Amino acid sequence: MKTFTKFAVFAAMLVGSGLTQAATTTASIPMGVDVPKSCTFSNVSAGIIIPEDGTKARGSFTLMCNTGSFSVEYAANSHANGSTSLTSTNGKKLNTLMNISRVDWEPGFPFNGSGSVGYGGFYGIPVNGFFEVGLQSPITATTEAGVYTDTLNMNVTY
Amino acid sequence: MNIFIKSAAILTVLLGSGLTQAANNTASIPMGVEVPKSCSFSNVSAGIVLPEDGSEAQGSFNHTCNIDGGFNVTYSLDSRSIGSPKVKNIDGISLPITARIKSECCDLSLDNGSQTINFYYSFLSRPVLGVVTAKLITPTTATTPAGVYTDTFRVNVNY
Numbered sequence: 001m002k003t004f005t006k007f008a009v010f011a012a013m014l015v016g017s018g019l020t021q022a023a024t025t026t027a028s029i030p031m032g033v034d035v036p037k038s039c040t041f042s043n044v045s046a047g048i049i050i051p052e053d054g055t056k057a058r059g060s061f062t063l064m065c066n067t068g069s070f071s072v073e074y075a076a077n078s079h080a081n082g083s084t085s086l087t088s089t090n091g092k093k094l095n096t097l098m099n100i101s102r103v104d105w106e107p108g109f110p111f112n113g114s115g116s117v118g119y120g121g122f123y124g125i126p127v128n129g130f131f132e133v134g135l136q137s138p139i140t141a142t143t144e145a146g147v148y149t150d151t152l153n154m155n156v157t158y
Numbered sequence: 159m160n161i162f163i164k165s166a167a168i169l170t171v172l173l174g175s176g177l178t179q180a181a182n183n184t185a186s187i188p189m190g191v192e193v194p195k196s197c198s199f200s201n202v203s204a205g206i207v208l209p210e211d212g213s214e215a216q217g218s219f220n221h222t223c224n225i226d227g228g229f230n231v232t233y234s235l236d237s238r239s240i241g242s243p244k245v246k247n248i249d250g251i252s253l254p255i256t257a258r259i260k261s262e263c264c265d266l267s268l269d270n271g272s273q274t275i276n277f278y279y280s281f282l283s284r285p286v287l288g289v290v291t292a293k294l295i296t297p298t299t300a301t302t303p304a305g306v307y308t309d310t311f312r313v314n315v316n317y
Contacts, residue, residue: 040183041183044186046188048188048189049192050189050190052191057189059187133189139193143224144224145196148192155183156183
């Protein structure tokens with residue numbers, strides 16, 4: 001009899017363990033969004049007509065980044081030997097002088113046609129830069145007629 | 159366990175897209191100047207005094223263009239618009255003259271009307287000399303009415 005009783009209690013415990021204990025199984029799915037860095041140019045001057053008398057004309061641009069640190073490489077197509085120029089379809093050149101201003105509240109500094117500028121702390125702040133270009137020497141009556149051009153390229157890395 | 163592995167992989171991809179890619183953006187600003195075609199005269203004679211004896215007098219001028227070629231020059235005498243070349247005084251009395259123009263290639267008479275020379279190439283910024291010569295066909299005589307007899311030689315560069 002004793003033996004039977006013990007057996008019964010044991011059996012009850014086995015059965016009870018399955019019916020009364022709470023059990024959970026979990027899984028989790030992380031989620032998120034990555035906002036990529038971006039920089040965009042806007043208000044870029046469509047074209048600059050350079051005065052014939054050697055005075056400078058101004059072009060401008062706006063750069064907006066969603067990251068605080070970036071750099072801009074400036075390069076004139078004509079850059080060669082530390083100077084810049086305009087070139088006609090006949091291959092004739094007119095030397096130019098350029099200034100570049102990183103932001104609109106500082107004066108421009110001489111630009112020889114190639115250079116890079118680092119920016120910090122401009123998160124969400126528009127950078128209004130500009131550059132100026134003029135002929136090194138005014139046009140004279142003996143300057144060959146034609147259309148003389150150059151292009152300033154800006155490449156922002158972020 | 160399978161679910162967890164998949165979700166972790168997605169997260170890695172999301173983060174990786176922003177952390178590992180370098181990015182650039184570019185803009186450019188064209189600039190330029192147009193130098194217009196132009197031609198100008200220099201060293202233009204103030205006037206030509208024709209000798210009374212019928213000998214020849216001359217005047218000269220230069221024209222210079224900032225184009226290599228593709229222009230032409232027309233030479234004419236005002237008096238030629240009405241009849242033959244002549245100098246005329248204020249009373250309308252005229253004395254016949256003969257005139258020529260020499261420039262570059264050509265030596266041309268102006269007696270029968272205007273003349274045109276075409277300049278095709280190699281004239282960029284080069285002064286081109288023109289010389290006009292004129293003389294009375296007949297020397298003046300004692301019976302020639304006194305007065306100032308004039309005509310005008312004109313040069314027109316078309317470019």
